[in-house]
Amino acid sequence: MIKIKGLINKYRVSIRFRVMLICIGIMSVLMLVNVYNYVNINEMIENINLVYVNNFRLNELKEELLSVQSCMTEYLENKNTDSMENYYRHVQIYREMMSELNRDVIDGQFYIMEKNIFNISEAYIECTDRAIEYKRGRNAPKYRMEYLQSDKMKRYLTSYIDSLNNSRFKANSDNHKIMIDVLEYTQKISIITLLIVIGSTLILIYAATTRIMFPLRRLAATAEIVAGGKLDVEPVEITTNDEIGVVTKAFNKMLFSIRAYIDKITENMERERILQEKELLMNTHLKEAQLNYLQSQINPHFLFNTLNAGAQLAMMEDAGKTYEYIQNVAEFYRYNINNNKIVSLSDELEIVDNYMYIINVRYSGDLSYSKDIYEDVTSVLVPSMILQPIVENSVRYSVGVVGRKAHISISITREDDYICIRVSDNGKGMTEDTINEVLNEDRSELNDYKHDIQNKHGSNGVGLKNVIARLRLYFEADNVMEIYSEGSGKGTQITVLIPYIDC
Amino acid sequence: MDGEKKRKWFDPFIGIIIVISIVAVVVTVINFTEVRNSIDMYCDSKTAEQHDVYSHHYVILTDGNENELWKDIYNYANEYANVNDAYVEKAGDNLIEEYSKAELMDMAILADVDGIIVEGDDSGELSMLIDRARDNDIPVVTVMTDSPESMRNSYVGISGYDIGLEFGERVVNLADEGGKEIHEIMILLSKGENSQNTMYLSLMERLSRDCNFDVDVRIIDSTTSFSADEAIRDVLINMNNVPDVMVCLSDGITKSAYQSLIEYNKVKGTYLLGVALSDEVFSAVRKGLVKCAISVDKKQMGINCVDALLEYENTGYVSEYIMVDTTLVNIENVGGLIYDKNKGSD
Numbered sequence: 052m053i054k055i056k057g058l059i060n061k062y063r064v065s066i067r068f069r070v071m072l073i074c075i076g077i078m079s080v081l082m083l084v085n086v087y088n089y090v091n092i093n094e095m096i097e098n099i100n101l102v103y104v105n106n107f108r109l110n111e112l113k114e115e116l117l118s119v120q121s122c123m124t125e126y127l128e129n130k131n132t133d134s135m136e137n138y139y140r141h142v143q144i145y146r147e148m149m150s151e152l153n154r155d156v157i158d159g160q161f162y163i164m165e166k167n168i169f170n171i172s173e174a175y176i177e178c179t180d181r182a183i184e185y186k187r188g189r190n191a192p193k194y195r196m197e198y199l200q201s202d203k204m205k206r207y208l209t210s211y212i213d214s215l216n217n218s219r220f221k222a223n224s225d226n227h228k229i230m231i232d233v234l235e236y237t238q239k240i241s242i243i244t245l246l247i248v249i250g251s252t253l254i255l256i257y258a259a260t261t262r263i264m265f266p267l268r269r270l271a272a273t274a275e276i277v278a279g280g281k282l283d284v285e286p287v288e289i290t291t292n293d294e295i296g297v298v299t300k301a302f303n304k305m306l307f308s309i310r311a312y313i314d315k316i317t318e319n320m321e322r323e324r325i326l327q328e329k330e331l332l333m334n335t336h337l338k339e340a341q342l343n344y345l346q347s348q349i350n351p352h353f354l355f356n357t358l359n360a361g362a363q364l365a366m367m368e369d370a371g372k373t374y375e376y377i378q379n380v381a382e383f384y385r386y387n388i389n390n391n392k393i394v395s396l397s398d399e400l401e402i403v404d405n406y407m408y409i410i411n412v413r414y415s416g417d418l419s420y421s422k423d424i425y426e427d428v429t430s431v432l433v434p435s436m437i438l439q440p441i442v443e444n445s446v447r448y449s450v451g452v453v454g455r456k457a458h459i460s461i462s463i464t465r466e467d468d469y470i471c472i473r474v475s476d477n478g479k480g481m482t483e484d485t486i487n488e489v490l491n492e493d494r495s496e497l498n499d500y501k502h503d504i505q506n507k508h509g510s511n512g513v514g515l516k517n518v519i520a521r522l523r524l525y526f527e528a529d530n531v532m533e534i535y536s537e538g539s540g541k542g543t544q545i546t547v548l549i550p551y552i553d554c
Numbered sequence: 555m556d557g558e559k560k561r562k563w564f565d566p567f568i569g570i571i572i573v574i575s576i577v578a579v580v581v582t583v584i585n586f587t588e589v590r591n592s593i594d595m596y597c598d599s600k601t602a603e604q605h606d607v608y609s610h611h612y613v614i615l616t617d618g619n620e621n622e623l624w625k626d627i628y629n630y631a632n633e634y635a636n637v638n639d640a641y642v643e644k645a646g647d648n649l650i651e652e653y654s655k656a657e658l659m660d661m662a663i664l665a666d667v668d669g670i671i672v673e674g675d676d677s678g679e680l681s682m683l684i685d686r687a688r689d690n691d692i693p694v695v696t697v698m699t700d701s702p703e704s705m706r707n708s709y710v711g712i713s714g715y716d717i718g719l720e721f722g723e724r725v726v727n728l729a730d731e732g733g734k735e736i737h738e739i740m741i742l743l744s745k746g747e748n749s750q751n752t753m754y755l756s757l758m759e760r761l762s763r764d765c766n767f768d769v770d771v772r773i774i775d776s777t778t779s780f781s782a783d784e785a786i787r788d789v790l791i792n793m794n795n796v797p798d799v800m801v802c803l804s805d806g807i808t809k810s811a812y813q814s815l816i817e818y819n820k821v822k823g824t825y826l827l828g829v830a831l832s833d834e835v836f837s838a839v840r841k842g843l844v845k846c847a848i849s850v851d852k853k854q855m856g857i858n859c860v861d862a863l864l865e866y867e868n869t870g871y872v873s874e875y876i877m878v879d880t881t882l883v884n885i886e887n888v889g890g891l892i893y894d895k896n897k898g899s900d
Binding site: 086087091094105141155158159160162163166167170171174175181203204206208211213214215217218233236237240241244247248251255446 | 572574578579582583586589605606607608610613636640641643647648649650652657660661662665666728788893
């Protein structure tokens with residue numbers, strides 16, 4: 052059984068084949084049982100029919116005996132050829148019928164009687180033959196004597212045959228009754244057997260179809276769970292190699308593919324969401340910076356035009372320094388108005404130059420300013436307005452320190468994979484807490500940033516935090532700025548770290 | 555997991571169903587086989603080979619096939635014959651017509667049997683048939699009564715002379731016992747029975763030694779049915795005084811005699827002596843209705859008949875007279891004899 056099951060599983064056996072196999076098996080069993088019952092009952096009926104056969108034969112034997120006697124008598128009376136021919140024909144038939152009789156000494160009255168009938172018949176035929184011969188020889192006393200003898204033997208024989216027939220009929224009647232009873236019993240047994248076999252086969256059909264359909268029902272149950280939206284289910288076990296096995300395998304593959312596809316879509320959506328969020332934050336930062344700036348510079352266009360008019364006036368009045376000052380201020384504002392999001396590092400340095408010029412005019416040349424630029428990196432693109440707020444912060448911390456001329460220096464170097472932009476001053480320096488407050492601002496929290504912007508709104512610059520936030524967003528790095536101050540009155544050094552990408 | 559696998563491979567419910575089906579099929583097959591065998595058994599045409607086959611076919615011919623004596627003798631004879639590869643047929647037993655002993659003898663000769671056992675008589679017809687059988691090389695043994703004039707090969711029977719002497723001795727003893735005076739003795743014998751004549755003669759010889767007895771001899775014609783019974787009644791009715799002793803020389807006469815004595819209430823006045831071959835006479839002895847009786851060993855008689863035929867078959871010679879033992883049955887030993895008889899028939 053296990054071997055057959057193994058073979059069925061090993062080789063692909065279709066459900067149709069299995070169902071056909073079951074049907075053929077059951078039909079074969081039913082057919083065999085029916086054929087077996089039919090053959091047996093048929094044989095019994097044949098046997099029952101044979102019961103009276105010996106009675107028929109004995110009747111025929113007696114008829115033939117009487118015919119022999121009649122023909123002999125007729126010949127003895129008339130001596131015609133027809134009678135003689137008939138006599139020999141009947142003797143021949145009678146002999147043939149005699150040959151069916153028992154001749155052995157067998158224990159049983161029927162057999163002994165048959166033996167006696169046979170032997171007396173032999174004697175009888177010899178007697179009749181002699182009578183015929185004597186008749187032909189015209190020996191009247193002899194054939195008369197033989198006739199009487201044969202008549203006596205015929206009487207014995209008819210008595211024997213009748214007795215045997217009678218005894219056999221009695222026994223056969225009893226046997227026939229018993230056989231009929233047995234046949235009825237057999238028919239009942241056949242019906243009961245057939246019912247048992249039918250019942251068993253029905254149960255086997257139920258069991259077999261349940262077994263065939265079990266994987267399909269399991270698959271259907273799992274499919275229903277999946278259809279309900281729960282994809283996190285165990286793969287359906289494949290127990291057969293038929294169509295259901297193939298479908299189950301395909302279902303498992305499909306389930307796996309759907310799960311992988313959904314994971315991929317979720318990942319892409321997450322990535323897109325992060326990108327959108329980043330872009331939104333970027334724009335927000337820029338807008339906020341510009342807004343802050345514009346708010347602080349009321350109507351820069353008007354101011355810019357006014358400054359241009361002032362510069363024209365200064366040139367006409369030959370006031371060269373005034374012209375230069377106004378020109379620098381105008382350049383500074385133009386840079387802002389251009390609203391470029393990404394600019395080169397040289398542009399940033401240029402706006403810092405303009406700023407420093409303006410600031411120097413304001414503070415009557417109290418600020419000294421120096422630059423040490425590594426020219427190879429000035430073409431690097433950076434978010435706009437990142438240097439000016441830092442320089443503005445340094446200016447604010449440097450100016451007003453008693454007994455010391457304020458100095459701002461800018462150096463741009465390349466260190467390993469970074470471009471380092473250092474803005475140093477010799478001002479009052481920054482406390483540790485202030486540095487930490489500036490650097491540890493959470494860059495991802497947009498709302499906090501807005502809050503921060505609002506808090507700093509009253510200050511003159513767009514603020515270091517704004518710069519840090521935008522650098523972090525743009526370069527996707529945390530470490531974008533370092534602030535170093537040795538302490539009060541010892542100045543501050545702010546370093547901007549830009550990842551260097553070799554073009 | 556293993557449990558699940560086991561459950562998959564073996565479902566007890568299905569297993570039980572399969573076992574029940576197999577058992578049902580096996581039982582049906584066995585049942586059918588048994589039924590077929592039993593039907594074959596009843597289908598006579600197919601069962602010849604199931605019977606025993608013998609080499610010799612003997613026939614036993616008697617005057618009274620239904621007589622218990624002959625039934626017993628036949629059974630013993632056939633039983634012994636079967637052991638010795640022979641079968642004994644009781645002639646006329648299955649024929650719907652009744653035939654005389656002579657006709658049955660004629661049939662047996664025509665049927666070319668291997669041997670005939672016949673209850674002999676004095677008739678010339680039977681002697682002639684016995685001679686014809688011998689002419690046809692069929693050995694013939696007479697039993698119980700002889701056909702002395704025939705060419706029969708052997709006679710198996712009792713010694714009438716000895717039995718007659720034994721009866722005489724019993725009568726004398728009864729007289730000597732002095733319980734009752736015995737003067738009148740009636741002897742009842744069948745008509746035409748040679749052996750009884752011998753018994754009668756020897757009985758008379760013994761009684762003649764004592765002259766005190768009046769002996770009355772009555773010959774009963776038992777050739778036709780019921781004639782013996784009627785004849786004995788006639789004797790008893792017509793007598794003024796019942797005899798002191800009645801000696802019956804055959805089993806049939808003994809039965810009729812004691813029945814008549816009971817009917818006419820004359821049991822106490824008469825001692826009845828007879829021949830005990832049937833159960834009725836044995837029973838009568840036990841009840842005291844018959845004083846004593848001579849019994850024949852039927853088994854020995856049946857065996858000796860077959861033995862004589864077999865011996866002749868084998869050697870071509872056999873003793874002309876084979877005597878069978880007799881026993882005196884009286885109230886003392888009848889119980890044991892009935893027990894032995896029943897035991898033997900079991």
